Amino acid sequence: MNKFDRKIREVTGRDLHSAEVQTVQVNVGLRCNLQCRHCHVSAGPNRSEVMAWSTMESILRLLEALPGCQVDITGGAPELNPHFKRFVSELRTAGHPLQVRTNLSVFFEPGMAGLPKFFREQQVQLVASLPCYLEGNVKAQRGAGVFEKSITAIRQLNELGYGLEEERTLSLVYNPGGPSLPPDQTTLEEAYRRELREHHGIEFSRLLTITNMPLGRFLDDLKRQKKDLEYRTLLADAFNSGTIDGLMCRHQICVAWDGTLADCDFNIALDLSLDQSLPSHIDQLDPATLTGRRIVTGHHCFGCTAGCGSSCGGALVA
Ligand code: SF4
Numbered sequence: 001m002n003k004f005d006r007k008i009r010e011v012t013g014r015d016l017h018s019a020e021v022q023t024v025q026v027n028v029g030l031r032c033n034l035q036c037r038h039c040h041v042s043a044g045p046n047r048s049e050v051m052a053w054s055t056m057e058s059i060l061r062l063l064e065a066l067p068g069c070q071v072d073i074t075g076g077a078p079e080l081n082p083h084f085k086r087f088v089s090e091l092r093t094a095g096h097p098l099q100v101r102t103n104l105s106v107f108f109e110p111g112m113a114g115l116p117k118f119f120r121e122q123q124v125q126l127v128a129s130l131p132c133y134l135e136g137n138v139k140a141q142r143g144a145g146v147f148e149k150s151i152t153a154i155r156q157l158n159e160l161g162y163g164l165e166e167e168r169t170l171s172l173v174y175n176p177g178g179p180s181l182p183p184d185q186t187t188l189e190e191a192y193r194r195e196l197r198e199h200h201g202i203e204f205s206r207l208l209t210i211t212n213m214p215l216g217r218f219l220d221d222l223k224r225q226k227k228d229l230e231y232r233t234l235l236a237d238a239f240n241s242g243t244i245d246g247l248m249c250r251h252q253i254c255v256a257w258d259g260t261l262a263d264c265d266f267n268i269a270l271d272l273s274l275d276q277s278l279p280s281h282i283d284q285l286d287p288a289t290l291t292g293r294r295i296v297t298g299h300h301c302f303g304c305t306a307g308c309g310s311s312c313g314g315a316l317v318a
């Protein structure tokens, strides 16, 4: 039993188990136009892993047993998967609420200019990473020119109603520039709104703060700075039992680019598939077995329970 499991048992008296699945998160591949310093899946332009159409068909079949379930598409830059638009269209035809995690700058890659209109037509909700409202901080994490492209992309989305109309949400995602916990989400959202409105004339729906996980390139960076142990200790010491109910693994399942199943995208990055009592590949899964499954955890899980908590939907408690 790992340290996180021990902590959960100490607080709740049992292991961490899932509730009903409300979201299927799909990681359609690790190819990305960026190569961010904090990336937990080490995505980049040189990664060749992309989800095949046959795996997407398996997901569509799984979702027939989960009507109304939200689908959350991530990557890499998911838009770079060659089957992306077809997958989105079929999910929408099947009636699933859909959100896509975009890095915004991908709109300026060859052949991608029509993405904002496509998103609007398909009623896709957007979650867009913008790790700071200051250009210098974004440049340090994501590279030169990314901030300007992101601002231009948000402007295009605003023109289509995103970030302004209730049914077209544009959530922005903040993550710290280094080994520290995110600040208070509500306070930071006010600062984002003020700065982006005053300096760039752009709007968004809400801000999500996400804690950096000690995985992938972020972990490599910590090790180079000899701060990995210090950061892991910081996360474990900030354990907040109030975050347990809302942990995203309790309400979702993740499908990796090759059809492997996991409790969350972080577990995918660590090659941790579902509990051994369940199959590890989507083609063998019986959807009826998902609720109440034991969650596979590790020391990295303290990243989700530290402070106000962290998930793909931002902080877990106020
Ligand atoms: S953090 Fe997102 S945008 Fe950056 S390299 Fe990773 S997948 Fe791409």
Ligand code: SF4
Binding pocket: 247, 248, 249, 250, 263, 264, 265, 266, 267, 295, 296, 297, 298, 300, 301, 302, 304
């Ligand atoms: S890292 Fe994954 S499995 Fe661990 S607590 Fe967070 S969401 Fe759950």
